[in-house]
Amino acid sequence: MAWVSDDGRHESYLLPEFLDGCLGGTSSSGGVWATVDAHGAAIPYSDWQRRDRGEIVGWVLRCDERAGADGQLALEPAQTVELGRWRRAPSPAAHDPGGGWVYAVDDDAVFVDELPDVAAVIEAIVDVHIEKTASRARVRAAAAASRAASEALGEAVRSARLAGWSWTAIGSDVGITRQSARERWRHLDAAPSVGDEPS
Ligand SMILES: [Zn+2]
Numbered sequence: 613m614a615w616v617s618d619d620g621r622h623e624s625y626l627l628p629e630f631l632d633g634c635l636g637g638t639s640s641s642g643g644v645w646a647t648v649d650a651h652g653a654a655i656p657y658s659d660w661q662r663r664d665r666g667e668i669v670g671w672v673l674r675c676d677e678r679a680g681a682d683g684q685l686a687l688e689p690a691q692t693v694e695l696g697r698w699r700r701a702p703s704p705a706a707h708d709p710g711g712g713w714v715y716a717v718d719d720d721a722v723f724v725d726e727l728p729d730v731a732a733v734i735e736a737i738v739d740v741h742i743e744k745t746a747s748r749a750r751v752r753a754a755a756a757a758s759r760a761a762s763e764a765l766g767e768a769v770r771s772a773r774l775a776g777w778s779w780t781a782i783g784s785d786v787g788i789t790r791q792s793a794r795e796r797w798r799h800l801d802a803a804p805s806v807g808d809e810p811s
Contacts, residue, residue, distance in 0.1 A: 613725050615738045620685050622745070624675040624695060624738045626725040628668040635672055636663060636722070644668075644722050665718035670699040671725075673734060675741060696737050698730075709733040769793075770800040 614625040628636040633650030637660075645660040655661075673696040676689035698714045700721070701707050707715035709730045716724045725731055765786070772782055783793035 613723065613731075615735065617738075617742050621679040622675050622677065622738070622742055623689075624673060624734070624741070626671050626673050626734065628722055628724075629670040629672050629697075630663055630667045631669050634661075634663075636668070638722055665721045668700060668716075668718075668721040670697060671714065672697050673737060675738070677745075693741075695741050696734070698724075766797060766800060769797045773797070773801055 614623055616623045627648065628644060630636060630646060634646035634655075635648035635652075636644050637647035638644055644663050644665060646663055647655050647660055649655055672694060675693050675695050677691045677693060678685045678689055696712075698709065698712050701713040701715035704715045706713050709727075710733050714724055714727075714730055716727070720727065725734055769782055769786075778790075779794040780790040782797075783790045786793060788796075
């Protein structure tokens with residue numbers, strides 16, 4: 613099971629973790645295989661190792677980040693981040709998905725994210741992760757808009773100066789003092805026109 617965000621930028625999924633630190637994936641034959649080594653690197657397909665479900669000691673929630681630096685969606689994830697970890701609880705009484713413990717018999721251990729209470733905890737974590745990423749993207753977008761607006765204002769001031777308007781008039785339009793306007797945009801004045809007020 614995987615959780616893909618509406619914009620396709622995030623694909624989150626749970627991988628079983630084995631006793632030796634390798635992470636698993638499933639194959640169409642229904643077996644469980646070690647597909648990621650203990651250092652987090654993907655194991656080549658030809659080297660996948662078949663594992664026993666009894667070797668599963670926990671689970672790792674990962675997210676593939678598909679948004680590239682240019683804001684486009686990348687075919688291959690730009691990076692993969694870890695969002696959470698659970699240990700395999702020794703008994704049903706120790707089952708506490710919100711506290712990091714999941715109890716699962718061997719038959720359930722591979723697809724433990726299909727247990728409703730585990731899925732609910734994962735979905736909450738994924739939602740927080742997506743909003744956290746989106747909030748940063750909003751700062752970048754607002755900063756870009758702010759820069760564009762600042763450039764547009766500078767251009768408008770430059771043309772107003774060329775048309776002969778005083779720093780007093782321009783400052784009044786912007787909502788700042790004549791002095792502040794002059795200090796901020798004086799460099800835009802190519803050549804002060806005759807009859808301009810003294811600097
Ligand atoms: Zn993500």
